[in-house]
Amino acid sequence: MAERMGFPTSIERVERLTPTLRRFVLRAQKQALPPVSPGSYATLEFGDGEKVYKNAYSIVMRSEDGLELTVIVRLAPQSRGGSRFLHEKGQPGLPVWIGSVANLFPIVKTARRHLLLSAGIGITPFLSYLKKMRSIGADYTLHHFCRPEERSAFDALLSEQDQTRVFVHTGLPSEVGLADWLRDESIATHVYFCGPEGFMKWVEETTHKLGFAPGKVHSEHFFVPEGGRPFEVILARSGRRVSVKADETLLEALELADVDAPCMCRGGACGACEVTVLGGQPDHRDHVLTEAERASGNIILTCVSRAKTDTLTLDL
Numbered sequence: 001m002a003e004r005m006g007f008p009t010s011i012e013r014v015e016r017l018t019p020t021l022r023r024f025v026l027r028a029q030k031q032a033l034p035p036v037s038p039g040s041y042a043t044l045e046f047g048d049g050e051k052v053y054k055n056a057y058s059i060v061m062r063s064e065d066g067l068e069l070t071v072i073v074r075l076a077p078q079s080r081g082g083s084r085f086l087h088e089k090g091q092p093g094l095p096v097w098i099g100s101v102a103n104l105f106p107i108v109k110t111a112r113r114h115l116l117l118s119a120g121i122g123i124t125p126f127l128s129y130l131k132k133m134r135s136i137g138a139d140y141t142l143h144h145f146c147r148p149e150e151r152s153a154f155d156a157l158l159s160e161q162d163q164t165r166v167f168v169h170t171g172l173p174s175e176v177g178l179a180d181w182l183r184d185e186s187i188a189t190h191v192y193f194c195g196p197e198g199f200m201k202w203v204e205e206t207t208h209k210l211g212f213a214p215g216k217v218h219s220e221h222f223f224v225p226e227g228g229r230p231f232e233v234i235l236a237r238s239g240r241r242v243s244v245k246a247d248e249t250l251l252e253a254l255e256l257a258d259v260d261a262p263c264m265c266r267g268g269a270c271g272a273c274e275v276t277v278l279g280g281q282p283d284h285r286d287h288v289l290t291e292a293e294r295a296s297g298n299i300i301l302t303c304v305s306r307a308k309t310d311t312l313t314l315d316l
């Protein structure tokens with residue numbers, strides 16, 4: 001049997017930030033955890049014996065001795081179980097396996113100025129950015145948007161930051177004048193944004209309208225894969241058939257059937273889970289494929305995408 005890659009940890013501390021946000025500190029059981037850079041995420045595996053959940057979370061902090069990682073988990077209304085499990089059963093001592101650590105959202109080292117825009121749980125990658133930016137004397141500003149009832153929690157999370165550079169807002173970006181601030185930025189500014197879908201769309205469209213070069217606009221889509229109608233997958237190489245239930249992803253169904261399926265971010269952002277489609281029509285839900293790739297129907301990202309047809313035949 002192949003050796004399992006990753007790092008065994010267990011929950012060391014849990015802190016309730018709001019009714020829907022909890023901070024978890026994970027402590028390594030053996031060796032130090034892998035190095036991380038601002039913007040890194042980790043894929044975590046946890047469960048209770050009945051079901052194993054695998055989710056990716058932004059790393060808020062790695063302790064100096066490398067033994068602890070901190071993540072913040074939001075209880076998503078559309079949670080298919082992972083974040084709900086952590087909120088309800090994630091207590092000190094619970095084993096958590098760290099499968100991989102990667103960074104799809106790094107700080108651009110050559111940028112002269114950084115504008116960070118976040119909403120809700122989208123603050124998490126920036127919590128690691130802020131520490132680094134302060135330490136290197138970078139020119140940056142963070143605007144964070146949240147619901148009024150969560151304001152005190154985010155104020156507390158950001159209380160140790162430079163208050164002349166960090167701003168928390170409870171109105172919508174369009175109401176508080178974010179477009180005007182973007183307009184006032186120099187064309188050399190790099191814009192980074194992370195938050196719920198509506199917020200992402202708003203920033204994407206606004207930066208595009210204002211003429212920001214695509215290479216200066218960076219985003220991290222944290223994406224909870226949603227369920228949908230069930231379908232069946234035919235694995236062309238073996239002829240096996242795997243059913244994908246309404247509340248599970250294609251990737252989860254493949255893993256449950258012990259099919260060796262590639263993956264990394266598990267949120268439609270990295271492209272690592274791409275598989276060739278030989279039959280059927282994919283229902284694309286990722287942030288990676290181009291319009292031409294989607295239209296071709298020849299590939300699918302199994303972590304988030306589903307099928308429009310009753311069956312999909314995959315080159316697996």
Ligand code: FES
Pocket residue numbers: 262263264265266267268269270271272273274286288301302303304
């Ligand atoms: S695992 Fe990253 S896009 Fe699917």
